[in-house]
Amino acid sequence: MEVVIPEHNIRVRIDMNQCLLDIKSSMESILSKWAMLPSIGNGEGDGISFCMLQMMVCKLNSFVTIANNNGRQDIETLSAIARGIYEMAFIYHNIFITPESDKESEILLLLWKIRGFNNRIYSNDPYQRPEQKSRDKKEVEHFCLKVQKLVKELNISEKASKQILHALDKGTSKITGYQFVKDNGIITSFEPVSFEKTSGLFKNKEKLVLYEMLSSHSHPSYLGVKHFDYMHNVDTNEIERVKEYLIQSACYCSAKFMIDVCQKVKNGSELRESILPQIRFYVDIFNGM
Numbered sequence: 001m002e003v004v005i006p007e008h009n010i011r012v013r014i015d016m017n018q019c020l021l022d023i024k025s026s027m028e029s030i031l032s033k034w035a036m037l038p039s040i041g042n043g044e045g046d047g048i049s050f051c052m053l054q055m056m057v058c059k060l061n062s063f064v065t066i067a068n069n070n071g072r073q074d075i076e077t078l079s080a081i082a083r084g085i086y087e088m089a090f091i092y093h094n095i096f097i098t099p100e101s102d103k104e105s106e107i108l109l110l111l112w113k114i115r116g117f118n119n120r121i122y123s124n125d126p127y128q129r130p131e132q133k134s135r136d137k138k139e140v141e142h143f144c145l146k147v148q149k150l151v152k153e154l155n156i157s158e159k160a161s162k163q164i165l166h167a168l169d170k171g172t173s174k175i176t177g178y179q180f181v182k183d184n185g186i187i188t189s190f191e192p193v194s195f196e197k198t199s200g201l202f203k204n205k206e207k208l209v210l211y212e213m214l215s216s217h218s219h220p221s222y223l224g225v226k227h228f229d230y231m232h233n234v235d236t237n238e239i240e241r242v243k244e245y246l247i248q249s250a251c252y253c254s255a256k257f258m259i260d261v262c263q264k265v266k267n268g269s270e271l272r273e274s275i276l277p278q279i280r281f282y283v284d285i286f287n288g289m
Contacts (some may be wrong), residue, residue, distance in 0.1 A: 014282055016247045017067075022279040023254050024060040027053060029274035030258070037084055045096060045109070046265045053261055056254060059085050063250055078246045083214040085250050087175075089257035090201045094177035094193065096264045098200070103150050104180050110143045110150075111167055111178065117143075118173040131235050144168050156187040164189040189286060201256060210249060255286035 031053060052106040063081045066074055095112055117136045120128065147168055151161050160180075167178070167190070177193035177200050193200045198210050262272040275283060 016244065016251055019279055019282055020060070020247055020251050020254070021064065021252060022276050023258065023283070024057060024064065026279065026283075027057050027060070027254070027258055028273040030262070030271045031057065033274050034267075034271055037270075041163070043250070046104075049092075049261050049265050052088060052260075056085065056088060056257055060254060067247060074244050075239065075242055075246070078243065079214050082249045082253075083211070084247045085210060085257075087195055087212060088252045089253040089260070090160070090195055091175060092125055092200050092257055093260050097260050098177075099180065100182075101213065103153060105146055106151050106171075107112060107164065108178055110147050112175065114140050114143050114168065115173050116173060122171065122173065154187055155185060157189075160187045160190045164208075167192075179244070190194070202252070215247070216247065252286050255283045259283060 031050075032251075034050060034053075059081055063078060063085070066077055066081070091112065093258035095108045096105060099108060117140050121133055121136050121140065149163065152166055154161075174193070177197075179191050179193050179200075181191055182185050196211050202210070258275070262268040262275075265271070
């Protein structure tokens, strides 16, 4: 495919199939190098980054295996995996890259952790041990106190402060991004940012419908069923066109995620050197989108 570089107004032809393989190989090289460093982490954020990078490699392995199947392409499964790649890149970017201060990032991280524990706290799983749920509740209470303390240390309006505290009390496990809206350095609002708002990850307006497209082929909605039926009644060229779009999406999101991790973690610049030389240029293009 051809990618336009707006700053230079030139087109670059990229073999996206090979590019995705190279991104996966680069991530594997980063993990290998990271594991050999004296210390994997620089606090909890680095530990989370290391785990999420491993998860991303697993997703890419599954995606590549299915995409290279010689039989009829499983567009629905590819869409679901590509959607998962996007969601992970989106959440990581929102928590660790978008915030303008460590305190803001810590608040988003704590909210994300609270939503995760809520999965178990509000679960009706009959096999869950009561003591586990009790421990989870104590963890959430501790996180909530930390958020309340951090909010008091911010230059923030009363409205935004109440919005953050309201997000704590929702009792939901739904994952979403958040944005600190500012006016002259003062946080005036704290707004949720849904996965559908792709501007939370990409600057390029062409990517505005990316998440909706991935969802329309993988979500168990009526439209998802219609798309499944459609993809099994069209010619090979149409299937290949959709497959190419999914490979592009996986490339964009995984490249963005890989650069974000290198930007966030300790020794990130050293880890970035593990990105294969032949795709560093392409990865920088994707990261600028």
